[in-house]
Amino acid sequence: MDNATLKYVLDQLYKEYLIPLFLVNDQYEIVIPKTNWSSRNFKEQVLEETHPNEIRYFKKGAFFYSNFAFELPEYGTGTVMIGPCGALEAGSDSIHFQGHTYFAGIHYSKSSREGFEQFTNLIFAIIRGTLGQNQKQHWYYDRVYKSTNYHLAQNLSSRRDQKNTLDSYEFERRYIEAIRRNEPDKIKWLFKKMADTYKVKLSDSDLEGLKYKYAGLITILTRVSIEDGVPAEQAFSLSDALLQRLQSIYTYAECLVSVQEASYKFMDMIHSYQYATKNQLVQKILNYIDEHIYDRITLADLADFTNRHKTSISTQFKKEVGQPIHVYINHKKIQESKHLLLFTELSLKEISGLLHYSSQSHFVHTFKQFMGITPGEFRNENLTYHFE
Incomplete structure (x- = not known):
């Protein structure tokens, strides 16, 4: 593939996928695309030493990066750096970089880990002319972050x-x-x-x-x-x-x-x-739960509100929604707690109190049941990121 064609293909891929990628030569100069950015920032983040037969992936806070070595007639040897690509599960939807703010969906995309790997392997195949799946692939994670950005x-x-x-x-x-x-x-x-x-x-x-x-x-x-x-x-x-x-x-x-x-x-x-296929009784219950998410909600409360027997509303709710009322309520409260964890500085004790859990330990236990990690781990993984 000649140089002009390569530039065209990479440009079209960025427009389609919104995942930035850069070809950096051995002098840490960005050769593709044309940009006034400095590669010095990239070098500090993810332009680690590359290996000819390895694709390296990096999870830096809320963002994915990857790199691999290249050798092209016009540029010699260097590194392909891909990213930033927002982690799909992360709360962040912007990145401040080299004096500018970039938004997800406009300047860069968000993806799952698997989706980012697939994109990296596609770029590898285009530039290296062989399948990336045949190369050694390794992920590197930031475990501890000293400060936020x-x-x-x-x-x-x-x-x-x-x-x-x-x-x-x-x-x-x-x-x-x-x-x-x-x-x-x-x-x-x-x-x-x-x-x-x-x-x-x-x-x-x-x-x-x-x-x-x-x-x-x-x-x-x-x-x-x-x-x-x-x-x-x-x-x-x-x-x-x-x-x-x-x-x-x-x-x-x-x-x-x-x-x-x-x-x-x-x-x-x-x-x-929303609730388009639900009957009027279930709609009333769902709306009540939304409106009272910061209150203690019991089956007796819902029975009084709907003027129906507890057994009747339990049966109808599970039939329409697919889960018991108490499970749905806990799910909604955990979803709300995720928002509190990311967008406030409230302690776990304060959050558990706001959402009317019987204790902090009850809140932590319920959160882990739904999310697979503790509230503290969720907050650390999704909030405390920065770019060194």
């Missing part, structure tokens, strides 16, 4: 100084509740409060700051819609379309209007799918 540290510091962490979380909680309850008037009211609620400076301009919040809200709404029954493909398609709008927004007013429109679109989609 600069922006995370600065924002948390600002939130502590202003004492508005709970205020910002309260806005988001009410926002999601309004979306789930199909309350457009409340959405409109909440957006009037947005400027006062979010006091943390997220970027150097109001427009970029609002775009950052826009991307974050779209990510949250995508997650919420899938949790509430919208097919994942449908949710991600709407998310992609809305995020693509960011490229053509040039004023603060346009962005604010787009955020509100996005909220209404997700609300319509959620309520066109």
Whole structure:
């Protein structure tokens, strides 16, 4: 493959997959693509010494990287560096790099570990002319992180100084509740409060700051819609379309209007799918659980609320939803706790109290049953990342 063809193929692959990749020569100069970036940052992160017959993968906080050696007539020997690619399960949906903020779905994609491996093997086959699956492949993980990245540290510091962490979380909680309850008037009211609620400076301009919040809200709404029954493909398609709008927004007013429109679109989609096949009794129970997720919810409470016998609602609920009521309630509370773990500094004891678990140990035990890891491990794996 000649040089021009290789550049074209790699450029098309980036446009299709949104996974950045760079060819770096032995002098640590980026030869493909043309860019004013410095490879020095890459060298510090993942441009480790490569082996001719090995593909190396790196999990750096919320992001995947990979590299392998190349030898091309025009460039000699060097390293192919692939990434960053966001980890699909990670909470982060942006990366601040070399003075710029990059958003998932616009500048880079998010993928599972397996998907990232498949993409790396595709690039390996194109550049090396042989199958990557035949090479030795090894993953390297960061086990301990000393600090969060600069922006995370600065924002948390600002939130502590202003004492508005709970205020910002309260806005988001009410926002999601309004979306789930199909309350457009409340959405409109909440957006009037947005400027006062979010006091943390997220970027150097109001427009970029609002775009950052826009991307974050779209990510949250995508997650919420899938949790509430919208097919994942449908949710991600709407998310992609809305995020693509960011490229053509040039004023603060346009962005604010787009955020509100996005909220209404997700609300319509959620309520066109959510519980559509459920009978009225089960709909009432599901809505009650959503509205009282921070309360202690018992079968007796639901029986009183619906004026039905406990056995009747238990049988009907399991038939319609596919799981017992108490399992569903615990699932919803654990989903809410994941949000608290990532977006607040509340202790495990405080979170267990907010969600009305009988004790911290009960909360930890239940969380591990659903997630396979403890709440502390979940917070560490998904929040404490940075780029050295």
